[in-house]
Amino acid sequence: MIVAENLVKEFRVAERGPGLIGSLSTLFSREHRLVRAVSGVSFEIPAGTKAAYIGANGAGKSTTVKMLTGIMTPTSGRALVAGLEPYRERRRNAANIGVVFGQRSQLWWDLPVPDSFRILRRVHEIPDAVYRRNMALFQELLDLDALGNTPVRQLSLGQRMRAEVAASLVHDPKVVFLDEPTVGLDLVLKEAVRRLVNHVNAELGTTVLLTSHDMGDITAICDRVLVVNHGEVVHRGTMHELLRTADTRAVVFEHHGGPDEAISLIGKGLEGASARLVDGGRIRVEYPVARWTSRQVMGFLLDHFDVTDCVAPEPDLEMVLRRIYAGRVAA
Amino acid sequence: MNASALRRYTPFAASSLQSLLQYRSTFLINALTATTAVGVQVFLWRAVYGGRPGGLPGGYDLPRLTTYVLLAQVLGLMQASRVDEEVSGEVQRGDIAVSLLRPVSYPLARFAAGLPVSLTNATLVAVPVVALYALLLPLTAPTWGGMLLFAVSAALSLVIGFGVNLLVGLAGFVTTNIWGVRVVKDSVVAFFAGQVVPLALMPGPLAAVARVLPFQGMVDGPLRLLLGRYDGAAGAAVILTAQLGWAAALCALAALAWRGAVRRVEVLGG
Structure with a gap:
């Protein structure tokens, strides 16, 4: 229904220096700069x-x-x-x-x-x-x-x-x-x-x-x-x-036992993952996808704790976008 | 263009009239401005006549000239359809983007929106002002034939005025100082249209220039037809043909300018 093929839009923008002097100088010389607002976008x-x-x-x-x-x-x-x-x-x-x-x-x-x-x-x-x-x-x-x-x-x-x-x-x-x-x-x-x-x-x-x-x-x-x-x-x-392009995932779980020792145990057992206490006494584990699979993380948790409840929330869209904007993910 | 396609433009005229009626004080101000302008000119011409008992060239006696000056203001009012202002304003605010989203021709929609402005000015402002001066000063009563020719000619003058105003409005794509362009346009057009002085009373070279410009068809042409200042049927035909030609040429030029302008629309932000 909508097709874009190599869409490009360039604008000519008048260059002017800062301040009054800059504005005045545009009276005599006007230099244009080409701004590429859209550079070769294609999609369908x-x-x-x-x-x-x-x-x-x-x-x-x-x-x-x-x-x-x-x-x-x-x-x-x-x-x-x-x-x-x-x-x-x-x-x-x-x-x-x-x-x-x-x-x-x-x-x-x-x-x-x-x-x-x-x-x-x-x-x-x-x-x-x-x-x-x-x-x-x-x-x-x-x-x-x-x-x-x-x-x-x-x-x-x-x-x-x-x-x-x-x-x-x-x-x-x-x-x-x-x-x-x-x-x-x-x-x-x-x-x-x-x-x-x-x-x-x-x-x-x-x-x-x-x-x-x-x-x-x-x-x-x-x-x-x-x-x-x-x-x-x-x-x-x-x-x-x-x-799914998110490079970290999270698991939130609840278990019988103290939170502090659990957090330190996760820190030792799952290298690169971070665990912290969130509301309601639950523990949120965030782990890099490159290092650990979900199966490994779940396995580790089930092996070491008496898990009573466990959720794996969807990666946060905002976080994913932030990474894309920052240029860390090229999909 | 068939009738159903034209019907798409009637809402633009209706909405323009509706918006217009919300600002009623405009009419009062227009009436005052027109009354004053006519008054100043009439008394100026009376002073000129006072020094020339033999009358003026071009067959303009005092009542005829008074009629000319009065109706010249009326035509000027009708042609001030605000098209130049609205178009350049839309371009500068970037609202042109929204106008481009409607499945209609922008110039035609603008013409439709300008028409009620002209017509309400003609009725709500011109009629009382003419009536007032008809009571105060001796005027020349036009013939029925003259009035008929005038009606046709005035309609053509509206199209010419629209073409000029649209072109000036489109200058908003090129310059941001559209106000300056409009001030210059207003005075140049008023002068060469014969709104200030009939072409017949202008010095030779100036009149020659005025005759080859499109603007004479806006005031001088219609009023010559009304006051019978032409040579027979052929003379009337020349005036109307020239108007028709200029109306067509200006519309074509405006259409061309519009097509060029729309390609360089650059609405940033928003």
Whole structure:
């Protein structure tokens, strides 16, 4: 559904020195520096997938999304969204996609929210049945009626974001791009937005591309992950595969016996692993995957302790990402 | 373009009108500005006439000139559809990104949004101002034929004005000092359109320059048709054809500029 082939975007940025002198000197000489925001990104997202596009700030996420939505033309390379090159066939592409930019409003600033929806209905020529079905869904999940007849410019960020997410989905797009869709939302509304996105994906097969710094969004919505760093895709696969790239794992267990001697025993017996006491008297053992297999660690624990309870939590996504950003894992 | 495709643009006109009506004081201010501008010019011309009992060249007697000056302001108001301001503002704020996400032609949507601005200015501002001066000063009553030609010509002048304003708005892609560009545009266009002085009263070389520019079709052309300052049917046809040609040329130019501009959209951040 979404294909990127060697997408490159370069910007010319005027160089200026610091301070007043620097600003003044640009009056006479202007030097440009070429900034490569996206350098040869390639990926493919099948129809009906909910993919997360993750990267640190400045990784080129937004720029890539702008090329996929037809706002920007790539310097080189090619993108296809639902079979169209977005920047070449912007208007036809716009009919296929829905977009939420967390920092920008697509609603009519001076008008109340219901008016924006009436306009979108006409602009996208949405059939009556579809419009009614979607408005009922938005009402049920996001309580749009509560926004009343206040002009958008007077709404709070949280109120506005609910309407933004709904507006991106009102025309049953084939693909929806969500750039920080839960910015400014409380936990209940975040949950509602995630439910809405999952619902349209399940019911209509809408392809989702999400960029977010909110790990909760990513884990609650996405089944596939693309991680970009310095403008390149450094990891692609399922969420599960990404988590498996973690280089340390953990086991948390409970046993009959004192914690202190257990911790020191683990320290001696499992070289490179670390053990510490966590809440409720349980012991958390973290071990490097390169040194120990899970089987070895479990075996060691069962051999040495009278284990009463044991859990092996999923590796933490945030930790995995931190390592990728720091360049320690090249997948 | 068929009717169903055009219907996509009506919500842009409707929403623009709705937003407009939220800022009602704008109309009052526009009315005051127009009233003052007409007043100043009319009394200036009266002083000029006072020194020239024989009247002015180009067949402009005082009532006719007063009518010209008054309606020139009205046309100026109608053409001030804020398109230049809105387009350059969107480009600079980066909101153009959102406009590009809609499945419509951006220039056409802008035209649709500008139309209610022109028409509300024409009705809510121009009608009272014209009525006021009609009571105060002697004006030339136009013929029915003149009014008909004027209506067609005024509609064309709106398209010319839109083309000019869109081009100026698109300058926002090139420079951040769009305010300066607009100030220059406003005065240059007003002058060469004949909003200040009819082309017939301009010094020869200046009038020659004005005649080859597109702007004369914005004020001077429609008002010559209204006041009968042309040579027969052929003369009227020349004025309308020139307007039509310029309207088409400016729209084509704006479309071309837009296509070029959209390729270099660089919305950073966000």
